[in-house]
Amino acid sequence: MDTKNAYVVAIIIQVIYTGMFVLIKATLNQGFSTFVLVFYCQAAACLPLVPIAALRERRNARSMSFMLLLKLFLCALLGNTFSINILNASLKYTSATVQSAISNSKPVVIFCLALVLRMEVVKIRSSYGIAKVTGVALCLAGVFIIAFFTGPSLSPVNHHHAFHGHSSSNLMSRGTWIKGTFLKLLGDIAWAMWIVFQAALLKEYPNRMLVTVTQCVFGTVQTGVVAAVAERDIARWKLRLDITLVTVLYSGFVVSGLSNYLQVWCMEMKGPVFLAIWFPLGFVFTMFCSSFFLGEVIHLGSILGGILLTGGLYSVLWAKSKETAIEPCSEVNAIETFEIAYDEKEEKKLEGDQKKDKEEHEGEASITICN
Template identity: 55%
Template sequence: MVDGTKRPYVVAVAIQVIYTGLFVVSKAAFDSGINTYVFIFYRLTAATALLLPLALISSCRRRSTTMATPEPTMSCRLVFKLFLYALLGNTFTLNVYNGSLKQTSATVGSAATNSMPVATFLLALLLRMEAVKVRSRSGLGKLVGVALCVAGVLVIAFYAGPSIRPLAHHPIFAHKPHSVSNSAWIRGTFLLLLACATWSLWIVLQVPLLKEYPNKLMATAMQCLFGALQSFVVAVVVERDFAKWKLGLDIGLLAILYSAFLGTGALMYLQAWCAEMKGPLFVAMWSPLALVFTIVCSSFFLGEAVHLGRYVIF
């Protein structure tokens, strides 16, 4: 059993492991040709199919237990708030992020998440959810951590260092590489940073949301449901050829199942729980760990030649 004081740290590491798998399988699916907007719709639909029944069963059990705390009510104002949060954290963030991931690499996608501690820190300061005491060790630690994250993002985005050969000669998910122009790579990198910023805002907003509505499972399920409906509208507008919506027994289906059950359902629940326990900045500060994992896994499974970064030519 994990001690209660150590549990948030174990959960934070588990979140980064899930992220690593999400980066790798999603990039492999996009390289195989699946439409990113259709992918997001299937991902959120599958996550809703998993989480919503569990949330309803959990709510029914809470109501049948007389000793349990009263079940919070789902007001119209709360439903509208969940709809907006789903639009921000699911529909917008996931579609922008995955569309940009297709133009770059799994390693760059993971590296972009290093900007999340910076964005989360600034947002938490603006909303007075975090305080910095410069003269204290904790305050200095936060500032140093933010500075390192900024430096890491700049290195990945602007510096092209020596390449690292793939760890596997015959990667499992390797596909024929497609050429990406330098401008597309730059655009994709900055859109990844934008998606990470909106995801940071979503993490920060979960703290007051869970104080208003403590049922984390139902809140997560409702956001997945609204996100699936919103993403369906986006996918229909972008991809009207429904023949391309068909799924087969390939990496696309594997990526959808993984991203739905772990990358959306479990990840959103664990991040909301961790943010409630230790604050939103604590969740975001662990994101550099996923970069280390992704460098190894993308090289081994995707056959990517990993670089320290790329020159950005304006």
């Protein structure tokens, strides 16, 4: 039953992210500020998390040092503030379809980051190493095709779309489109770095709930400061009873709350690779929904780029799954690799401390004998 539920949950997660792309794009099309929207979404995510964490962890929580708080602050700056603002800006400059397509590169970006940090090894002469390199090349090719090749356009599924706005990706210049595509890639790189750094933080302070909530609070303050500097017109901060309010509540409660819980459950049941292989389904959902609800014109370049990104994703995931099956002790993903390296470092440090204590104890014993 749990195995069957995992498939249903994986599909639900993709549906949730499809709704996020479409709603945020609809809000931005109405001219709402990206910076203010990010702040409201972060604040909405904090509303349920803070009281839940206070009730759940009030007896088990241990104090955080200043250095740990500083690390959490910097992590929030990277993952909650910089990454999300960049991703929303890229969505404003492109389309929901492009955002969903390039999201398929996230596992590949994490793999490349692990390779740079020497957490991952590529054996070029092996078939699995060739598959990894091919996957990275396909992802890069997909991004460049989306950025530089438009091709023929497909007519929207529904000409009387539900969400209207004065700006649309259909009217954007080529330069704006290219900028938005590479901003999306930059945002995904920042997100991947944030994911990897999370492993070290959780080793230092193994309380996932408090680490998440603390970063969420820091992120809310940081995005609030950024929005205040970027948007000084108070009229740009006004929330109306329209799609903007729906987007804020949906991003805060459904995406940051329900979706994150479902992803953790799904990964515990079937592993991170199982969750990643469903990303292309979100691309298909978003392509249809953005055309139906937003009236976006889908270009052949976006479809071809999405196909290449999907191929690159599956190539890397296939190689990793085969290596894991052959070498059970090998790393499953970048995060686990980081944790293994961190554990070895801590173990060596602990052995050194024990050796030092032993020497000091022997020294004290010899002094006692002499006396």
